[in-house]
Amino acid sequence: xxxLSFFPFGTSGRIRGGVHPEPRxxxxxxxxxxxxxxxxxxxxxxxxxxxxxxxxxxxxxxxxVLRGQLLAAGQGAISAPVHAPTSGVVTDxxxxxxxxxxxxxxxxxxxxxxxxxxxxxxxxxxxPFSLPPEEISTRVGAAGVVGMGGAAFPSAVKLNLGRKTxxxxxxxxxxxxxxxLTCDDRLMRExxxxxxxxxxxxxxxxxxxxxxxxIEDNKPEAFAAMSAAAAPYGGKVQxxxxxxxYPMGWDKQLxxxxxxxEVPAGGRSADIGVLMHNVATAYAVQQAVRFGRPLVSxxxxxxxxxxxxxxxxxxxxxxLLADLLAFCGHRPEDTASYVMGGPMMGDFxxxxxxxxxxxxxxxxxxxxQEVAASDAKACIRCARCVSACPAGLLPLEMMARIRxxxxxxxxxxxxxxxxxxxxxxxxxPSEIPLVxxxxxxxxxxxxxxxxxxxxxxxxxxxxxxxxxxxRQKRExxxxxxxxKAQAQRKTEEAA
Amino acid sequence: xxxxxxxxxxxxxxxxxxxIMAAVMLAxxxxxxxxxxxxxxxxxxxxxxxxLSALVFEAACLALAGKPVNAILRDGSAxxxxxLVAMTLPPWAPWWIGVVGAGIAIVVGKQVxxxxxxxxxNPAMLARVALLVAFPLExxxxxxxxxxxxxxxxxxxxxxxxxxxxxxxxxxMTGPTLIGNWKTELSQGRGLSESLISGHYNVLAxxxxxxxxxxxxxxxxxxxxxxxxxxxxxxxxxxxxxxxxTTVALSASVFALIDGERYAGPVFHLTSGAVMLxxxxxxxxxxxxxxxxxxxxxxGAGCGLFIFVIRTWGAYPEGAGFSVLLMNxxxxxxxxxxxxxxxxxxxxxxxxxxxxxxx
Numbered sequence: 013x014x015x016l017s018f019f020p021f022g023t024s025g026r027i028r029g030g031v032h033p034e035p036r037x038x039x040x041x042x043x044x045x046x047x048x049x050x051x052x053x054x055x056x057x058x059x060x061x062x063x064x065x066x067x068x069x070x071x072x073x074x075x076x077v078l079r080g081q082l083l084a085a086g087q088g089a090i091s092a093p094v095h096a097p098t099s100g101v102v103t104d105x106x107x108x109x110x111x112x113x114x115x116x117x118x119x120x121x122x123x124x125x126x127x128x129x130x131x132x133x134x135x136x137x138x139x140p141f142s143l144p145p146e147e148i149s150t151r152v153g154a155a156g157v158v159g160m161g162g163a164a165f166p167s168a169v170k171l172n173l174g175r176k177t178x179x180x181x182x183x184x185x186x187x188x189x190x191x192x193l194t195c196d197d198r199l200m201r202e203x204x205x206x207x208x209x210x211x212x213x214x215x216x217x218x219x220x221x222x223x224x225x226x227i228e229d230n231k232p233e234a235f236a237a238m239s240a241a242a243a244p245y246g247g248k249v250q251x252x253x254x255x256x257x258y259p260m261g262w263d264k265q266l267x268x269x270x271x272x273x274e275v276p277a278g279g280r281s282a283d284i285g286v287l288m289h290n291v292a293t294a295y296a297v298q299q300a301v302r303f304g305r306p307l308v309s310x311x312x313x314x315x316x317x318x319x320x321x322x323x324x325x326x327x328x329x330x331x332l333l334a335d336l337l338a339f340c341g342h343r344p345e346d347t348a349s350y351v352m353g354g355p356m357m358g359d360f361x362x363x364x365x366x367x368x369x370x371x372x373x374x375x376x377x378x379x380x381q382e383v384a385a386s387d388a389k390a391c392i393r394c395a396r397c398v399s400a401c402p403a404g405l406l407p408l409e410m411m412a413r414i415r416x417x418x419x420x421x422x423x424x425x426x427x428x429x430x431x432x433x434x435x436x437x438x439x440x441p442s443e444i445p446l447v448x449x450x451x452x453x454x455x456x457x458x459x460x461x462x463x464x465x466x467x468x469x470x471x472x473x474x475x476x477x478x479x480x481x482x483r484q485k486r487e488x489x490x491x492x493x494x495x496k497a498q499a500q501r502k503t504e505e506a507a
Numbered sequence: 508x509x510x511x512x513x514x515x516x517x518x519x520x521x522x523x524x525x526x527i528m529a530a531v532m533l534a535x536x537x538x539x540x541x542x543x544x545x546x547x548x549x550x551x552x553x554x555x556x557x558x559l560s561a562l563v564f565e566a567a568c569l570a571l572a573g574k575p576v577n578a579i580l581r582d583g584s585a586x587x588x589x590x591l592v593a594m595t596l597p598p599w600a601p602w603w604i605g606v607v608g609a610g611i612a613i614v615v616g617k618q619v620x621x622x623x624x625x626x627x628x629n630p631a632m633l634a635r636v637a638l639l640v641a642f643p644l645e646x647x648x649x650x651x652x653x654x655x656x657x658x659x660x661x662x663x664x665x666x667x668x669x670x671x672x673x674x675x676x677x678x679x680m681t682g683p684t685l686i687g688n689w690k691t692e693l694s695q696g697r698g699l700s701e702s703l704i705s706g707h708y709n710v711l712a713x714x715x716x717x718x719x720x721x722x723x724x725x726x727x728x729x730x731x732x733x734x735x736x737x738x739x740x741x742x743x744x745x746x747x748x749x750x751x752x753t754t755v756a757l758s759a760s761v762f763a764l765i766d767g768e769r770y771a772g773p774v775f776h777l778t779s780g781a782v783m784l785x786x787x788x789x790x791x792x793x794x795x796x797x798x799x800x801x802x803x804x805x806x807g808a809g810c811g812l813f814i815f816v817i818r819t820w821g822a823y824p825e826g827a828g829f830s831v832l833l834m835n836x837x838x839x840x841x842x843x844x845x846x847x848x849x850x851x852x853x854x855x856x857x858x859x860x861x862x863x864x865x866x
Contacts, residue, residue: 264850276851277849277859283862349512355518356516360513360515378517383511384511389524389582392527392623392624392794393794398799404847404850425846429851429852441522442524443523447514
């Protein structure tokens with residue numbers, strides 16, 4: 013069992029659980045961000061690339077658009093608009109496979125670049141800090157900024173939530189603890205001033221005075237660059253090192269590390285006065301607020317041993333992953349798995365002909381050796397999964413119960429508190445796909461809940477229908493009786 | 508298609524069941540080799556017979572159950588169980604003791620419950636205790652150590668006769684174990700200072716393992732060396748060994764302070780019998796011990812307490828086997844009540860309070 017289970021009750025230690033996966037960052041960490049990625053022939057803009065409602069198109073097929081022009085507007089309380097990554101013509105609005113394990117078709121807007129890459133009129137703000145604070149989240153929302161660390165939660169919604177609950181500390185996640193990924197590392201090294209500017213803008217928007225940037229101690233260059241960029245602002249933006257440990261980038265883990273506090277189950281970090289954003293989100297916020305540029309491109313790590321020139325590419329949203337991979341020397345014949353995100357929490361993709369979305373921090377083409385695929389063996393109850401779990405769950409017990417079909421009883425071991433970080437599966441010497449079990453069980457329980465709900469609803473509707481029928485029948489009978497009485501009266505009167 | 512290609516995480520640590528079993532066996536090597544050296548060829552034959560029969564029993568059970576024999580045999584768990592059984596046998600026990608022991612461990616202790624990971628009791632301890640109850644004579648005939656190739660060490664043919672033909676051990680080659688001796692003396696009303704032990708017990712010899720005892724447990728030192736290596740390799744955690752040894756040492760100290768004539772001190776307890784083997788190799792068995800760190804502390808303490816109680820007041824000289832089995836039976840209860848605290852929840856699983864006392 014890992015030495016990190018030193019605190020037997022898990023209350024005194026600020027970091028609990030966690031694993032040390034092989035970093036595999038060396039192939040991309042030392043190469044500057046590639047900005048000369050050639051514009052692809054066609055961009056596939058998914059209208060659902062954020063948590064919440066899909067965006068609603070506001071342009072017609074055949075319309076000419078400029079870079080940064082609004083293509084689809086956000087719908088409902090949790091949503092984000094989609095903008096044109098370059099100038100060109102909207103050629104189609106259709107259903108196209110999404111960057112998701114199911115590759116299910118989602119509403120997608122097709123854009124053919126005209127090669128001019130002309131921006132809409134953007135107005136640069138000399139002093140974004142003179143804006144009223146509530147204006148910040150409005151502009152962030154209008155620019156379509158979502159969480160760039162992978163969750164893709166609309167950033168404006170989070171900032172508004174923070175305004176409501178009086179945030180004391182803004183945590184900025186520069187951990188990047190997933191193997192392979194180095195896009196945040198490069199961003200912090202190369203554009204530290206912009207990132208810090210973005211953090212200050214968010215602080216202004218939140219009316220908050222303290223930001224802590226957590227950077228893993230395996231990124232000394234990023235730490236140095238960020239520290240230097242933050243130095244002029246006194247203690248307002250503190251740059252601090254955190255141990256290299258997966259999942260250090262889990263917001264709740266970082267919160268415990270920096271504040272010693274835990275977010276109560278079922279609560280939000282804002283409930284204890286903390287809000288967390290990713291460094292790449294801070295950069296996107298700066299671009300949006302200071303330069304009026306909507307989120308139309310992102311820096312993404314393209315890596316894995318089935319690409320010969322792994323690197324970080326700044327690519328337009330909507331680029332097909334296949335194009336990105338080809339740009340980096342992809343060898344499809346060596347690829348066993350395509351992964352969007354990191355290898356610990358990322359999503360399997362059945363094929364790379366799906367578009368880049370705002371939340372994608374990594375595109376990996378992994379070879380069979382890297383995936384180390386083999387069959388699951390019997391659980392030997394070694395409890396490595398227990399020591400590795402940052403949430404304090406008992407993965408082996410949950411797995412045993414799910415296997416036995418007792419999904420409800422798995423809930424008692426914290427199924428709902430599982431964050432699917434994959435630490436348990438990573439350490440399991442029997443190679444049991446634990447996370448897979450938990451995702452299945454959670455999904456199944458939700459489905460059962462929905463079925464139950466539907467059954468109840470159907471029953472209620474049927475009952476209401478029955479009641480309505482009876483009421484109508486009664487009313488008709490009453491009406492008929494009335495008419496009869498009336499007719500009789502008339503006959504009597506006539507007589 | 509293979510799940511690991513489809514489902515996150517797409518990367519894995521290189522730890523494997525096979526590797527874990529191999530590491531534990533490697534850690535047993537020093538103590539085993541020492542046992543073979545000081546007890547001679549019969550010890551080696553017995554070890555071989557026990558390990559081989561464990562493999563045969565496992566293979567037979569797997570074949571009967573229609574499971575892939577080769578793939579599962581290679582995980583090393585059957586060999587480890589056989590090895591552990593051999594460690595706890597009197598070194599000159601006849602061959603059939605080893606076969607029966609391996610059979611009980613594998614068939615009754617493991618396969619009837621569904622194989623690796625399913626058994627509630629430690630297979631090796633189950634075998635040892637069953638043998639002790641069924642064949643008390645063979646299981647308590649102890650051999651005194653002798654230097655290899657010395658005149659008292661049996662030759663190859665004599666050794667074959669001892670293990671396979673039931674030849675009686677030569678007089679002068681047998682003697683009691685320290686704990687056995689202590690208990691006999693006490694039962695005859697002699698206190699520690701006037702008993703044989705006072706002249707017989709030598710701390711250095713006890714730590715090193717130059718004494719009568721089971722094949723692989725006499726050398727506390729070498730067992731600890733193997734155990735510490737397992738700790739360093741993170742194959743086992745410190746919780747069970749530490750709480751087990753601390754409990755034995757503490758209870759022994761308390762009673763030795765109360766009455767030094769009747770109760771042996773902590774050093775005696777820690778260096779004799781199977782305490783060290785139990786602490787590092789038996790009680791730490793993943794399958795039969797609790798999975799939470801706190802549960803493991805409780806489990807270890809329970810084992811330690813029972814070891815001391817059985818040794819001091821029980822009818823049997825040695826308590827490790829019984830203690831581990833007793834605590835194995837309690838493991839599900841411990842696992843049910845002692846769980847890690849879930850993030851954002853209190854120990855009872857209720858959400859933590861929000862600031863301002865809201866829940």
